[in-house]
Amino acid sequence: MIPASFEYRRASDLDDATRLLRELGPEAKVLAGGHSLIPLMRLRLAQPTALVDLGRVPGLDGVRVDGDRLRVGALTRHAQLAASPVVRGALPLLAAMAAEVGDLQVRARGTIGGVIAHADPAGDYPTLALMLDAEIVTTRTTHAAADFFQHIFTTPLEADEVIREIAFPVAPGPHRYVKFRRRRCDWAIVGVAAQRLDGGWRLGLTNCGPTPLRARAAEAALAQGESAAGAGARAADGLTPPSDLRASADYRCHLARVLTQRALEEATA
């Protein structure tokens, strides 16, 4: 399967990328690692008229701690995140998530900015960004994660807007991401992330709705002194997950409850 024809332009920097996107119009797409976009183009589910390749834009990858923030360049690849001593020290949950994205070959190419921009509800980093109130810094503005994941594959990014970096809070405390899937390299059927932050727990749910979600009832239960089991019992409150080939809505709710308890127990073990 071969993608439909498109015009290819390589951006030299982000200003150039913005200029090219304006010139090429709203059907142009940004190419980073290509590991969501190219498969869609091969199946012709996406047929952009042009691609603006960010692959050679200098300074768009890499991570740094800036006060109480971990700033992650949009072009940073999964394998870099998983191996980075900076990430492992400042936000080990991000390194752990990155180590379990796809397989070895996918981790060599896919980027965090690509995953965030793609906004697949089965993506792992959107869950982390949402639950930790991360900021998505773009060429136009800074978006709060809570406003960014609007619906399945839907974000407020304008046609000429490019993600520069994602700013997470530094959070080296107890954490765990439990990703339930049939094979290790699959997407999560349901994923639950737990992170201790500012004296409380943040709980995020992957693939339980059209966007990543927070298990707020379970977070509140923990704040009132509930156990992991007690919090787990509340993890599916208000949840209306999709049914698909892999899991029914009821089963997803069950998984959200069980995996929340498990994530909390393993985070504090």
Add this chain to the structure above:
Amino acid sequence: MGERVTMTINGMSHEDEVEPRTLLVHHLRETVGLTGTHVGCDTSQCGACTVLLDGDAVKSCTVLAVQADGAAITTIEGMARGDELHPLQQAFWDEHGLQCGYCTPGFIMTAAKLLSDNPNPTDDEIKIGLEGNLCRCTGYVNILKAVRTASRRMLSGSTAASASARSSE
């Protein structure tokens, strides 16, 4: 329409004109003529098309040739030194790590990356390292054995011994 791309493929420089939509795997097979890299699933699942791109194992069905402009590529054809098979190739032979062989080039290229990062992996590390490659014949047991054998031989530098063992079979 066409884009000029230059790649160093198995140590040789190749300059060609490609359509932007040309996938790296098709460039390697159809333009450069290196058909050892296979197209399996065409959906980024099976890993049969794995090559090394600047040292990283990548699925060449999910990389545009234009993205690889300026890169160094190694394919299965670049693994042997003359008549001497790469230790991974030799170990797949010795341990019967293949039946139909369709997935084998991809497995060998992924395993090459795995062993370059981690020369002495545990069985679990090999299984996790190879999770992006599918084999429909072998049940994976002999593939695991082959990578373990290659690892051992590469660490002890004993590929010459294995080559002479083969010639006596």
